[in-house]
Amino acid sequence: xxxxxxxxxxLGRGSFGEVWLAETEADGSYVAIKYLHDVTxxxxxxxxxxxxxxxxxxxxxxxxxxxGYDLSASPPYFVMEYCEGGSLRQFVGKxxxxxxxxxxxxxxxxxxTGLHRVVGYHRDIKPDNLLRAxxxxxxWLVKVSDFGLGRTPNPGSSTMTNxxxxxxxxxAPELVSGGxxxxxxxxxxxxxxxxxxxxxxxxxxxxxxxxxPDAFTSLLNDMxxxxxxxxxPLMMISIRLHNVLKLVGQPTAQATTPQPAQAQAAAxxxxxxxxxxxxxxxxxxxLALLAGGDxxxxxxxxxxxxxxxxxxxxG
Numbered sequence: 001x002x003x004x005x006x007x008x009x010x011l012g013r014g015s016f017g018e019v020w021l022a023e024t025e026a027d028g029s030y031v032a033i034k035y036l037h038d039v040t041x042x043x044x045x046x047x048x049x050x051x052x053x054x055x056x057x058x059x060x061x062x063x064x065x066x067x068g069y070d071l072s073a074s075p076p077y078f079v080m081e082y083c084e085g086g087s088l089r090q091f092v093g094k095x096x097x098x099x100x101x102x103x104x105x106x107x108x109x110x111x112x113t114g115l116h117r118v119v120g121y122h123r124d125i126k127p128d129n130l131l132r133a134x135x136x137x138x139x140w141l142v143k144v145s146d147f148g149l150g151r152t153p154n155p156g157s158s159t160m161t162n163x164x165x166x167x168x169x170x171x172a173p174e175l176v177s178g179g180x181x182x183x184x185x186x187x188x189x190x191x192x193x194x195x196x197x198x199x200x201x202x203x204x205x206x207x208x209x210x211x212x213p214d215a216f217t218s219l220l221n222d223m224x225x226x227x228x229x230x231x232x233p234l235m236m237i238s239i240r241l242h243n244v245l246k247l248v249g250q251p252t253a254q255a256t257t258p259q260p261a262q263a264q265a266a267a268x269x270x271x272x273x274x275x276x277x278x279x280x281x282x283x284x285x286x287l288a289l290l291a292g293g294d295x296x297x298x299x300x301x302x303x304x305x306x307x308x309x310x311x312x313x314x315g
Contacts, residue, residue, distance in 0.1 A: 002033055002070075002077060016043045017075075021082060030082040031067060035075045044076065050146075051078050053120065062111030064131065064145040083143060085132025088197060092127055096197045098212045104130065104142045105194050106241055109234050111144035112190070116183045116234060123181065125189035126170045127196065169202050173226050184228035187237070191223030215244045 005022040008030075012019050017036040024031060036047045054066035069078035088104065108130055115122060122129075122144065129146040168176075172188035175181065188204075195206045204224035206217050219240045225231050232240065 002073070002079075005031065005033060005079070007033070016046070022079075030084070031079050032082045033077055033079050035077045037075055039075060044071075047071070047076055047078075053115070054078075054080070060111055060114040061135070062107045062141065062143055063114065064133075064143050080145075081133065083131035083133040083145070085134070085140060087145075088127040088130045088132070088142065088193070092196055093200050095200055098198060098216055101194050101198050102216065102241055102244065104197065105190065106238065107142035108144055108190055108193075109237050109241075111142075112186055113234050115144075116186070121181050121183060122186050122189075124167055124170075125186055125193060126167050127193055130193065172228065174228055179228075182228060183233065184231045187223050187231045187234070188225075188228070191220050191231075195220055195224065213244055213248050215240070215247055219244065 002022070004025050006025060008021045008023055010018055011021050011032060016038045017034060019032055019034045022031050022033050023029070036043060048071060051066065051069050051071065054064070055069070064083065065081040067079040067081065070076065071078075108125070112122060112125075124146065125144075129144065131143050131145045132140050133143055135141050170189040170192050172179075172185040175185055192202060192204060195204070196202045198206065198212065198220075204226070206212070206220045206224075208214065208217055219232070219237065223231055223237065
């Protein structure tokens with residue numbers, strides 16, 4: 001079906017297509033291949049948009065990496081990195097330590113930042129579309145995936161869809177009532193997602209808890225405000241996360257990686273060495289992650305370097 005790859009197993013099927021785990025014949029590495037089976041004009045346009053977003057607009061280690069595509073194949077497909085940790089959906093059902101949720105939020109914020117910079121929106125943030133993968137040092141990261149509903153302005157146009165697209169339960173209330181899409185809608189969906197990971201409940205309000213710092217609770221409640229004007233932008237979310245960790249100090253050694261709600265999912269998700277790996281070290285790494293460290297990239301739009309947190313850096 002796809003030259004150069006051996007298909008191993010289906011990872012999931014939706015109304016328009018299917019994602020397969022595949023092995024690269026050249027070197028035996030694993031990739032994920034997304035096929036479009038409903039090749040109608042509308043579905044193909046949506047598939048093209050997803051490929052364009054991943055290949056042209058987003059170059060970010062907190063977004064799944066696209067490795068190739070063939071839109072003229074039958075069926076059309078694109079190849080992306082395989083995130084061996086699976087989606088965060090498998091963890092819903094057993095409340096997370098707040099440090100793990102903060103780490104996931106930090107990664108997702110940085111993944112969305114690249115999209116929002118080009119005036120784009122994801123439009124379907126939920127646990128299913130946040131995937132776990134390991135970085136070059138073997139640490140777990142969370143990556144934003146599935147840009148099938150994603151949008152950026154059409155070339156030469158400043159118009160943007162007013163369609164409410166998304167998943168009910170995660171969609172911002174202004175969209176349900178017919179309002180236009182803005183970056184604040186992605187912020188709302190992300191806030192609901194993190195609250196669900198913390199509480200196993202899909203809601204827009206996180207009640208005070210002795211296990212969760214008040215400042216973190218306040219941030220998530222602001223992200224899920226019914227008034228989009230009151231939701232913090234991505235940069236402010238990063239700053240407030242940084243301040244939360246400064247206030248409470250380092251994560252405790254008792255924090256442990258939550259286990260998937262379903263036993264079969266547990267076998268499919270590799271665990272970091274040391275058990276608590278990405279939670280204990282994750283909180284510490286989050287400070288460096290939010291501060292930007294020495295990592296920086298050139299922003300051609302303003303002619304300056306930006307750190308991974310989006311802040312300007314010296315050359």
